[in-house]
Amino acid sequence: MTSTTKEPVAASSREFVKQSSLYQEFLAEREEILKHKWLESERLGYDIGFERALLDWIRKHREGWRAARRQTLATPHAGSSSIPFAPSGGKQP
Numbered sequence: 001m002t003s004t005t006k007e008p009v010a011a012s013s014r015e016f017v018k019q020s021s022l023y024q025e026f027l028a029e030r031e032e033i034l035k036h037k038w039l040e041s042e043r044l045g046y047d048i049g050f051e052r053a054l055l056d057w058i059r060k061h062r063e064g065w066r067a068a069r070r071q072t073l074a075t076p077h078a079g080s081s082s083i084p085f086a087p088s089g090g091k092q093p
Helices: 003-018 021-042 052-058 062-074
Strands: none
Touching: 003 021, 021 052, 021 062, 052 062
16 A cells, blocks of 8 residues: 555656756767767776776866857757756746
């Protein structure tokens, strides 16, 4: 009985997390790190591993990537919301 009542709550919590701006930022940053890992591994001719790619990307690219991402998210696109991460279907203030 209790597992059926907890299951919808857990599913809605997971959806909330997946839609959060913090999680979206994490996914975007992770994608950039994986791209960096692939490029560096190709350049060097062997797999450098995620940890090395992570540390190298943070040292060389994170600050610039975050600044560019903030600027991109703050700039309204034609036909889209001027509020980053605005809930879809909701009215804007």
